[in-house]
Amino acid sequence: MNEEESFLMNYERRRKFLSLSSSCIECEACLEVCDTFAVTQDLLKSPMGRLKIANKIFNDEHISDDELKGIYTCTLCSLCDQFCQKEIPISEIILESKIKLVEKKLGPLDIHKKITLGVIEKENSVNGNPEDRLNWIPEEYLKNELFENKKSSTLLFLGCMSSFRVKESASASYQLLKEGGYNFKIFRKEPCCGEYVYSSGDLQLSKKMFQENFDAFKKAGIKTIVATCGGCLYAFNNVYPKYVDGWDIEVKHVMQVIHELYQQKKLKFKRSEIEITYHDPCRTGRKLKNIDIFDEPRELLNNSSKILHEFSKNKEFTPCCGAGSGIRGVDSSISIKIGKKLFDELKTEIIISSCPLCVFNFNYVNYKTQAGIKPIYITEYLLEYLEK
Numbered sequence: 001m002n003e004e005e006s007f008l009m010n011y012e013r014r015r016k017f018l019s020l021s022s023s024c025i026e027c028e029a030c031l032e033v034c035d036t037f038a039v040t041q042d043l044l045k046s047p048m049g050r051l052k053i054a055n056k057i058f059n060d061e062h063i064s065d066d067e068l069k070g071i072y073t074c075t076l077c078s079l080c081d082q083f084c085q086k087e088i089p090i091s092e093i094i095l096e097s098k099i100k101l102v103e104k105k106l107g108p109l110d111i112h113k114k115i116t117l118g119v120i121e122k123e124n125s126v127n128g129n130p131e132d133r134l135n136w137i138p139e140e141y142l143k144n145e146l147f148e149n150k151k152s153s154t155l156l157f158l159g160c161m162s163s164f165r166v167k168e169s170a171s172a173s174y175q176l177l178k179e180g181g182y183n184f185k186i187f188r189k190e191p192c193c194g195e196y197v198y199s200s201g202d203l204q205l206s207k208k209m210f211q212e213n214f215d216a217f218k219k220a221g222i223k224t225i226v227a228t229c230g231g232c233l234y235a236f237n238n239v240y241p242k243y244v245d246g247w248d249i250e251v252k253h254v255m256q257v258i259h260e261l262y263q264q265k266k267l268k269f270k271r272s273e274i275e276i277t278y279h280d281p282c283r284t285g286r287k288l289k290n291i292d293i294f295d296e297p298r299e300l301l302n303n304s305s306k307i308l309h310e311f312s313k314n315k316e317f318t319p320c321c322g323a324g325s326g327i328r329g330v331d332s333s334i335s336i337k338i339g340k341k342l343f344d345e346l347k348t349e350i351i352i353s354s355c356p357l358c359v360f361n362f363n364y365v366n367y368k369t370q371a372g373i374k375p376i377y378i379t380e381y382l383l384e385y386l387e388k
């Protein structure tokens with residue numbers, strides 16, 4: 001697509017979004033489901049309020065610092081989209097307004113610029129030391145690991161969170177796949193998927209990252225990507241196909257593969273004596289196009305726990321953990337309050353998630369509130385009850 005075609009496409013898309021956001025009838029139905037509004041009671045941090053701000057942004061009107069913060073405290077969880085009485089794709093419009101803010105050099109915020117600089121310099125979005133990237137690989141595997149030189153067209157993509165901040169999720173996923181005899185490889189220097197940069201509104205940089213990553217995957221002969229993180233999964237499944245010409249890579253969540261190995265009886269799990277609660281990440285279900293990871297974790301956890309509890313709202317109606325779209329850096333008090341709201345509903349000490357970002361935020365909420373909750377990434381739990 002040449003520059004003129006791309007400009008016209010952008011123009012048409014914005015006109016469409018402007019007309020959609022103007023169709024809000026202010027019925028306030030969306031206020032009931034938005035957690036950033038629930039914990040702040042600030043209309044600027046509600047779906048309806050954010051639509052009004054997006055309208056101003058699309059119309060090139062001035063917006064205040066509070067309105068800018070209203071846009072950047074949206075977790076892009078997409079829950080409001082399901083409840084809008086006029087079927088407005090609210091979260092898509094909020095993301096598009098961020099893209100326009102970046103074009104006008106009014107966004108992203110300083111925190112996003114700092115993290116984006118880290119992505120460029122350190123190739124990860126969590127300020128991890130590049131030298132520590134592979135610290136999570138168990139010693140017995142490290143000496144034989146061939147990385148990208150291994151003969152396999154399947155890549156286990158750990159992502160920045162699993163590699164640096166919730167290493168148990170990387171290590172346990174890797175070990176379970178090895179135990180199940182699954183053929184895969186990992187990259188010695190894995191790139192950032194670009195989801196953080198994309199959701200901050202920097203479309204130009206994220207498109208460049210998507211293309212470079214696709215080229216690297218192709219060079220390594222990758223036909224299937226298995227992701228441990230909801231954010232990476234969402235990026236590869238929903239966003240890359242939109243922006244990368246010729247994207248033809250199959251995308252799976254690690255739970256789908258573990259479940260396949262379980263069905264093939266290559267992995268067996270013991271039943272524990274403990275009760276647990278499962279939390280659906282928004283980026284392993286509601287936000288995904290064509291797939292959802294609802295049944296696989298439930299079947300495995302049902303068979304390896306005393307009782308598997310559910311939240312009152314789950315699957316496609318699951319609330320965000322409180323950390324989506326980089327809002328922890330913008331206003332961590334919102335992330336804490338949203339996480340605590342979920343904790344207040346728990347009947348168990350253990351909460352399990354299939355996304356390392358959720359686990360990371362739950363750990364942070366637990367530390368800040370001293371709630372006595374133990375967040376665990378799903379493969380870490382399953383590894384503990386693997387029958388050998």
Ligand code: SF4
Pocket residue numbers: 033034035036037045046047050073074075076077078079080081090091
């Ligand atoms: S996407 Fe989520 S956080 Fe953002 S306005 Fe909608 S419900 Fe609220």
Ligand code: SF4
Pocket residue numbers: 023024025026027028029030031047048051083084085086087088090
């Ligand atoms: S539910 Fe839809 S139409 Fe109603 S206030 Fe919210 S955004 Fe507007």
